[in-house]
Amino acid sequence: MSTTLVALWVPDWPVVAAATLADVPAHQPVAVQAGQRLTAVSTAARAVGVRRGMRQRQAQEACPDLVLLPDDALRDARLFEPVAAAADEVVAGVEIARPGLLLAPAGGASRFYGSSTALAARLVDAVAHETGHESHVGIAEGVLAAVLAAREDRVLPDAAARTYLDPRPLTDLTYVAMSPERITEIRDLVDLWDRLGIRTMADLAGLAEKDVLARFGEAGTWAHQLVRGLDLRPPAQERLEADLDVSCELDPPAERIDTAAFAARRLAEQLYAALVERSASCGRLEITARTTEGVDLARTWRTDAGTLGGLTAARITDRVRWQLEGWLSGGGQGPLNRIGLAAQDLAPAGVHQGGLWGADAGGQVRARRALERVQGLLGVESVLGVQLQGGREVRDQVHLVPWGSVDVAQRTRELPWPGRLPEPAPARVLTEPRPVRLLTGDAAPVRVDRRLALSGDPAVLEHDDAQQHLVGWAGPWPVAQRWWRAEASRAVYLQVLAPSGALLVSCRRDEWFLEAHYD
Incomplete structure (x- = not known):
């Protein structure tokens, strides 16, 4: 049996x-790209020939004025929430199938508004x-x-779905x-079905279910x-809470950290009070500022386990003060x-999911607090964390960020990066390469010529005043970067x-x- 649904x-x-x-502007041609291909177009x-799936260069040839914007699933979901909230005022049980598409049961709402057509008009309005x-609305079984x-x-109309689909x-x-x-x-599957002569929905519906499964x-x-x-319904995506944000203008502008920190304390108390009033916790805290030169500054920080017990007004104030000090003292x-300030990734307080191996132990919490204290004393750049980013050489793929921040890596990992080392990646990369000697079985140094040919098979590795006889080897892999610059490698x-x-x-x-060790 099928349920009558409304899709927006x-x-x-x-x-x-x-x-x-x-x-x-609305009249400007726009496309969203992931990597080098377009995933959505306006x-x-x-109208000027740009199509989804085109490569970036091909699309820009068709439309030189095309504005390219990055793909961001979280942005799409966050900005779609007001649409879901508006639909929720008209019909109960709204589910987000994906950002841009809503589903809800239509039976009760159609009777309440008098007809399915009236329900559709209400939703659009x-x-x-x-x-x-x-928006566009459809109602069917x-x-x-x-x-x-x-x-x-x-x-x-009722019972018209099969006739419509066949x-x-x-x-x-x-x-x-x-x-x-x-x-x-x-x-x-559609390509396979076409070669088998199954081209319409009626053709597929006429097959036995057990034969289709087999x-x-x-x-x-x-x-x-x-x-x-x-009535096979897709899983509903989680509804995102709207972000909480507070801000203030500084007149006169703040040049000293104590002046800026005083204003930040009031904002932190306002934000924390809003979280308590909503009984919510946040996963990220965004700190923004604007200079008198019109430069916008922003930094996003992970919160401590995303709970009200961890994110207090005092801790928000500390985090903001440290960040403002970094901006003002940096020159x-x-x-x-x-x-x-903006509290992002909101969720009801008390529903934070613990780690894979259980809730954080007291030692882990104390360690986080100690690292934050070091940052407070020495600056946010004094404790660094690691993010993976795109690159060819092993060190190029390491991006250092202030501990606790969620800075975006400088180079995306999704790009092909031709010439990069093959998987698996090494488990431990040395901070600085360590000089070694690579010898053949005759104790002659192994050399690499311009055509990447080795002078002999590597047999012995000498390092730290010790020798290791090699069991095997693979390669070589050349990596040449920035040949047009003085710092070419x-x-x-x-x-x-x-x-x-x-x-x-x-x-x-x-x-x-010696560059790195594998596990």
Whole structure:
């Protein structure tokens, strides 16, 4: 049996969210990109030939004025919350299938407003009034029919879902695939079905369920249930609480840390009071400031276990004071004329999920407090943490950030990085390469010529006044970077297996160095 559902769809939501946050004019062609490919494009961009899936260069050739914005799932979900809240005022039981698409039961709400058509009109008006976004609504039995009807602004009569679905192409199944992995699976299946002569939803619905499961697996069964109009609903995504933020203008601008810290204390108390009033905890604390030169500064910090017991007004004040001290004492920023705090990733207090091995022990909490104390005494840059980033050489992939902050890495790991060392990555990278000698079985130094040929098979590794006879080796892998600059670097890497374990060594200007250890 199928349930009558209402689907509310905001077209091109990733583009709408990104353009809203970046304050891009509505008439400007916009696209969202992940890596080198476009994942969403605006109506204005489509009008000049830009299509989803294009490579960046191809899209810019079609539209030189195209504005490219980064893909950000968290941004899309956060900005979609006002749309969900507006729909929630009209119909109960709203579920977010994905940012840009809502589902809710339509039976009771249709009777309350007099008809399904009236319900659809109410939803469109509520979303437009509260958020200013244009939306489309479809009402039908089953998820697939409701979502497809929303793309056409249709309200289907009862028991009309199968008639509506039967002639449609199987490619329409991708509109209800809620993850990139599922979309890829369905596209592969649709290609297979086309070669088998199964091209419409009626063709697939006519197959026996056990045969579909045996031949096409779980993804095929999922599609088979949808085209039959069954009530197969996608998992609802968690509704995000709206961020809490407070700010104040500084007049006169603050040049001294004590002046800025006094204002920050009032803001910290206001923010903490708002969290207590909402009975919420936050996962991240964003600190922002603006200088008299118009420069915007921002830093985001993880909170202590995200609980009210860990994030007090005093601790917020300390964190803000440390950050403001770093900005003011660093020089070159200028006086501050505005300070702001924002509590992000809100959740009801007391529902914080503990670590994989249980709740934090007292020693871990005390260690965090000690590190924060060191930062308070010596500055936020005195304690550093590590983030992985993109790069070719092993040290290029290490990004040091102040402990507790959530700075974005300088180079994304999703890029291909041609020439990087193959997986697995070494477990321990030395702070500085250690000189070693790599010898052949005849005790001759191993050398690498311009064509990457070794003068002999590596057999002995000498380091720390000790010799290790190698069991095996792999490589070489050349890495040449920034050849057009004075600081150009060229190295050749080898992986060698010694009795003490696997090691990564490099050759630079005919000298060998120990770079890292493998587990």
